[in-house]
Each structure stands twice: as structure tokens, then as C-alpha cells.
Amino acid sequence: MRGSVDAVVVAPPYNFQLKKLGYNELVSPNDLQKFTGFITNGIVARRSVAAKNKDTVIRVIKLTAESIKLVQTDREFSKKVIMKWMPIKDPEMLEQVHRFATEDYSKEGFVPESVLRSMTKQMVQSNLIDATAAAETPVTAYYDNSYVEEVKRSGFFDQLWK
Numbered sequence: 001m002r003g004s005v006d007a008v009v010v011a012p013p014y015n016f017q018l019k020k021l022g023y024n025e026l027v028s029p030n031d032l033q034k035f036t037g038f039i040t041n042g043i044v045a046r047r048s049v050a051a052k053n054k055d056t057v058i059r060v061i062k063l064t065a066e067s068i069k070l071v072q073t074d075r076e077f078s079k080k081v082i083m084k085w086m087p088i089k090d091p092e093m094l095e096q097v098h099r100f101a102t103e104d105y106s107k108e109g110f111v112p113e114s115v116l117r118s119m120t121k122q123m124v125q126s127n128l129i130d131a132t133a134a135a136e137t138p139v140t141a142y143y144d145n146s147y148v149e150e151v152k153r154s155g156f157f158d159q160l161w162k
Contacts, residue, residue: 013088016096030103039115041105047144057147061109062156068105069160071098078102108157111143 007026010018019025043060050057071078079098088094116139123129151157 012100013086013093013097016093016100020090020093030100039111039119042111043109050144050147054147058151061147061151065107065109065151065157065160068107071105072102107161108152109148110145111148113139113143116142 001021015025015028043064045057075098078101079094082088082094082097082101086097088097120129120134120139120142124131124134
């Protein structure tokens with residue numbers, strides 16, 4: 001705002017505030033996801049911790065899915081929660097943040113291997129990670145869908161979203 005930078009990466013809700021002030025958004029979080037294959041959220045744990053606490057991991061996945069459903073299906077409650085935890089008073093900005101939240105989350109939470117391949121390639125091209133190390137590391141080292149698969153096999157997602 002002081003003119004000291006030419007561009008900046010800003011996450012919601014601040015990107016909405018800057019757009020309202022007249023700044024241009026070159027690439028939105030949704031654009032990243034659509035055009036380049038990009039994961040904007042997730043649950044992260046060490047494999048050793050997840051293996052020792054499998055029941056907790058399963059409960060966290062289920063709770064997260066229930067929360068996503070609540071955000072996507074109970075607009076007014078979701079907006080109240082957003083206002084409680086984010087300094088948003090402007091109704092238009094609140095609507096934008098809610099819309100972003102409802103558009104951005106997967107109903108089941110699987111990590112697509114193709115997206116991680118794309119992200120790894122982009123990081124190598126941007127010199128954010130070593131190309132040799134990236135080539136030697138299988139993409140499956142970065143994620144584990146087995147817990148989400150177990151929740152899916154149990155019928156939880158089908159029951160939740162019916």
C-alpha cells in the first residue's frame with residue numbers, strides 16, 4: 001500500500017480486501033488449483049505419528065469432512081464462525097470469504113498424485129527444491145491416502161453427503 005513492492009502473494013481474506021481497494025489480482029487461489037494443479041489445504045502428520053495414532057487420524061479425517069459439510073450447507077452458521085475468528089465486518093467481503101471456503105474443499109479429501117507431480121515440477125522449475133532430489137524421491141513419499149481410503153470404504157462419506 002506504500003508502493004514498496006510490485007507484487008505480493010496474499011491469502012484470503014486479505015486478497016479480497018486488496019481487490020476492494022483497487023489492486024489487481026493476477027492469480028487467485030482457485031486459479032492455482034484449476035490451471036496448475038495446486039493443493040491449498042490439507043492435514044499433515046509424520047507417518048510414524050499417524051501409524052501410532054490411527055484412530056485419532058481417522059477421527060480427524062471424519063471431523064474435517066463433517067466441518068466441510070457444515071461450511072458448505074449451513075451458510076449463516078458458517079458466516080458467524082468466520083466473523084468470530086476473522087476480522088471481517090464487511091458483508092460483501094464476508095460473502096467472498098464464505099464462497100471461497102465452499103469452493104475450495106474436497107468432499108472426500110483424497111490427494112491426487114497428479115497434483116503433487118505438478119507441484120513438484122513447479123518447485124523444481126522455480127529452484128525451490130533440488131531437481132536431483134525431486135527426481136530420486138517418489139511422489140508417493142509426500143502423501144498417504146490410505147486413511148482416507150479406509151474412511152471411504154466404511155461408507156462414511158456416502159452417508160455424510162447423501
